[in-house]
Amino acid sequence: MTERSTAQRRAAKGATMADVARLAGVALKTVSRVVNDEPNVRDEVRARVHAAIAEAGYRPNAAARALVTSRTRTLGVVTMSTTFRGPSAILAGVEAAARDAGYGIALTRTPTGSPEAIAAAMDALVDRGVDGIVILEPAQSTATIGHETPGTPVVVFEDRPGDSADWIRVGADDVGACREAVAHLLALGHGTVHHVAGPAGWRTSDARAEGWRTALEAAGRAVPAPVTGDWSAASGFEAGMALAARPDLTAVLCANDDMAIGLIHALEGRGLTVPGDVSVVGMDGSEVSAYLHTPLTTLAQDFEAIAREGVARLLDAVEGREPESRRVSVPVRLVVRASTDAPRIVAGEPA
Amino acid sequence: MTERSTAQRRAAKGATMADVARLAGVALKTVSRVVNDEPNVRDEVRARVHAAIAEAGYRPNAAARALVTSRTRTLGVVTMSTTFRGPSAILAGVEAAARDAGYGIALTRTPTGSPEAIAAAMDALVDRGVDGIVILEPAQSTATIGHETPGTPVVVFEDRPGDSADWIRVGADDVGACREAVAHLLALGHGTVHHVAGPAGWRTSDARAEGWRTALEAAGRAVPAPVTGDWSAASGFEAGMALAARPDLTAVLCANDDMAIGLIHALEGRGLTVPGDVSVVGMDGSEVSAYLHTPLTTLAQDFEAIAREGVARLLDAVEGREPESRRVSVPVRLVVRASTDAPRIVAGEPA
DNA sequence: GCCCGGATTGACAGCGCTGTCAACTGGAGG
DNA sequence: CCTCCAGTTGACAGCGCTGTCAATCCGGGC
Incomplete structure (x- = not known):
């Protein structure tokens, strides 16, 4: 079995550059020049080599090239999850941008998201020879x-x-996005806004909570204790059960759409209506959010733009150019739908 | 700039096996044996080499190893999308299974999903030297x-x-899963079941439609014309608008959960209730489906098991073992929730 | 004490490609 | 007619590692 497979492999291993050189009657190096589109090869020779390449069915050997250039034209990606909307959307954009630039993607997941796991994944990618590393949506703030x-x-x-x-x-x-969401709710007349945060330690959780809190503080409103979820609809449901009892609950900002969906389900189970009793804002702009029983007001991110921007900067660094900027912030867009409305009773003020 | 980056790269490039050999006072080949855990090295020598490896901070060079062994310990993955639930869940499982076996993942997306794009992606992966290829959820039946x-x-x-x-x-x-879903709906008393299919040409669309159709035929029921969507909630919404007018509409099987969500939204917009007027079954077992306004009856797949099974078989083939089986089918589980119920009026029969 | 076989170790030749540098070419300029 | 130079081409030496095969070591059997 093993022998047969080895034989197959050997047979499948096609022509080398030397074969092409022999066929075209030129030196190895000339073939290399043609393959890599280098200058200083006469058109006639170039054509002859191309013909020989086609005839031999030659395909460059990536490992050999990588060995001598110590570049693999591969970007490593470290991500915790591929199922949440944010990471998977960015991953898609990263792959597209890399492919356009002639780079491949080496994917590693770190289900635990711990700093050690992330560090180990980065090392593994370096060992595989990636030219650059993309860290997607790490649970841990990069500071840690x-x-x-x-x-x-x-x-x-x-x-x-x-x-x-x-x-x-x-x-x-x-941060800016959540400020905008809070401003939207306050403008509708809500006294304050409650928050269902992502899990502690996630940088996005922290940033979203920060935007929410600072917006409330800036407006001089009370800052209710946030409830923490884990991005899942199930955790949003639990958060909803917990929040339903709060007397001043008229508006909630959830750190993602899935938790918002779970939350609404819980509120409705407790006899509260959305947006009649409670306004809800989600985050991430998931596609289904527009088609829910109550279409969800959400903060839509341009993941594609974020990914392209990041890969462009990374390739600058990989290819020895100084990146235009080492710090880029992409705006988030508030999409207002049916899940937010003025509160039934404007808290603390005469109607 | 370029020079500096080249210098950095060169400096960063650590010790080689030769450095370790010198440090340990042994031959190159002995270091190779230790690094690859080969037998026939005295424990004392092995320890000395390990010490030298640690001291030199040696890391094996993957490209050099790949060049000589013509194996990269990498599996290539071809997928159309990373955002739909099915592919992304399987991708996660594939990555985990590969990592457990010491393999890395090279990811390529084929947004168009055309046979040409898939073939090109496969070739690109082969050129990168992957040891095996995983085709995830191809739009095209593999036959094409x-x-x-x-x-x-x-x-x-x-x-x-x-x-x-x-x-x-x-x-x-x-196929079996959809038959079960249809059986469930017929058992509740529905006269027939309508179908919102995935896009034409997708193997999953075809299989799901086939299961639905054959189940109806086997039961001697009318087979209504299916409506075709594109997996998105938006297309489910449109399908719902189209189906709402049909007089015999009491039950719908959707080829995924997102389309079911869109469909329900459209039906409710037309004044129909779920499950009061129409029962709806989704497919994929997405996490949010349990937390919708009307929790969705759905067909849950064990993507993790599918992925592990596939990678195990692939690695058998890669490593020269004959796979236990070249054809594996994993069962799907019907999860009954609130979106399905008996029809208000049992069609064609006395109440 | 000597021979034998298995265990251990090492020398060496590549894997397929690119970078360096020398060698060659042909036409412009003197 | 010879020199010079840009444009072309090729010979050769590795990149860092593993496979092959020969050399050496050791203990047991005679």
Whole structure:
């Protein structure tokens, strides 16, 4: 069995550059020049080599090239999850941007999201020879990762300043977005806004909570204790059960759409209506949010733009150009739908 | 700039096996033996080499190893999307299974999903030297891809027989699952079941439609014309608008949960209630489906099991073992929730 | 004490490609 | 007619590692 498969492999292993050179009657190096589109080859020779390449069915050997150039034209991606909307949307954008630039993607997940797991994943990618590393939606603020990969540039999709000065940072303006959502709700007449946060320690959780809190403080409103979820609809449901009892509950900002869906389900189960009794804002702009029983007001992020921006900066660094900027913030758009409305009774003020 | 970055790279490039050999006072080959855990090295020597490895901070060079072994310990993944639930869940499982076996993942997306794009992606992965290829949720039935990669085994996540005899096939039992869903609805008393299918040409669309149709036929029921969507909630909404007018509409099976959500929204917009007027079954077991206004009856797939099974078979082939089986079907589980109920009036029979 | 076989170790030749540098070409300029 | 130079081409030496095969070591059997 093993022998047969080895034989197959050997047979399948096609022509080498030397074969092409022989066929075209030129030197190895000339074939190399043609393959890599280098100048200083006569058109006639170039054509002859191309013909020989076609005839031999030659395909360059990536490992050999990587060995001598010590570049793999591969970007490593570290992500905790591929199922949540944010990471998967950014991953898609990263892959597209990389492919357009002739780079491949090496994917590693770190289900625990711990700093150690992330560091180990980064090391594994470096060992595989990636030219650059993309850190997607890390649970941990990058400040706590603190892992260096000398010689391999890193881009992290977060908007907040961190410790590793070398890292490129690109992120949605979570703080600004949540401020805008709170402003929207206050403008509708709500006395304050409750918050269902993402899990503690996630940078996005922190940023979103910060935007929510500072907006309330700036408006001089009470800041209710936030409830913490884990991004799942189930945790949003539990949060809803907990919040339903609060007397001043008229508006809730959830750190993602899934939790908002769970929350609404819980509120309705307790006899509260949305937006009649409680206004709800989600976050992430998931596609289904527009088609729910009560279409959800949400904060839509342009994940595609974030991804392209990040990959462009990373490739600048990989290819020895100084990145235009090491810190990019992409705006978030508030999409108002049916889940937010004026409160039935304007708290603390005469109607 | 370029010079500096080159210098950095060179400096970052650590010790080689030769450095370690010198440090430990042994031959190159002995270091190689230790690094690869080969037998026939005295414990004392092994320890000395390990010490030298640690001292030098040596890390094996993957490209050099790949060049000489012509194996990269990398699996290529071809997927159309990373945002839909099915592919992203399987991708996660594939990555985990590969990592457990010491393999990395090279990811390529084919947004168009055309046979040409899939074939090109497969070739690109082969050029990058992957040891095996995973085709995730291809839009095209694999029968129409018909692309050979001699020497590189392929696993495709589909349950139906196809043309490429060499390919390993692992998939959910879509046909059986849809039959079960139809049986559930008929048992509740519905006269027939309408169907919102996925886009034409997708193997999952076809399989799900086939299960639905054959179940109706077997029961001697009318088979209404199916409506075609594109997996999105928006297309489900449109399907709902189209179906709402049908007089015999009491039950709908949607080929995924997102379309079911859109469909329900449209029906409710037309004044129909779920499940009062119409029962709806989704498919995929998305997490939010349990937390909708009307929790959705759905067909839950064990994506993790599918992924593990597929990777295990693929690695058998990659490593020269004969796979236990080249064709595996994983059952789907019907999860009954509030969106299905007996019809208000049992069609064609006295109440 | 000597021979034998298995265990251990090492020398060496590549894997397929690119970077360096020398060698060659042909036409412009003197 | 010879020199010079830009434009072309090729010979050669590795990149860092593993496979092959020969050399050496050791203890047991005679």
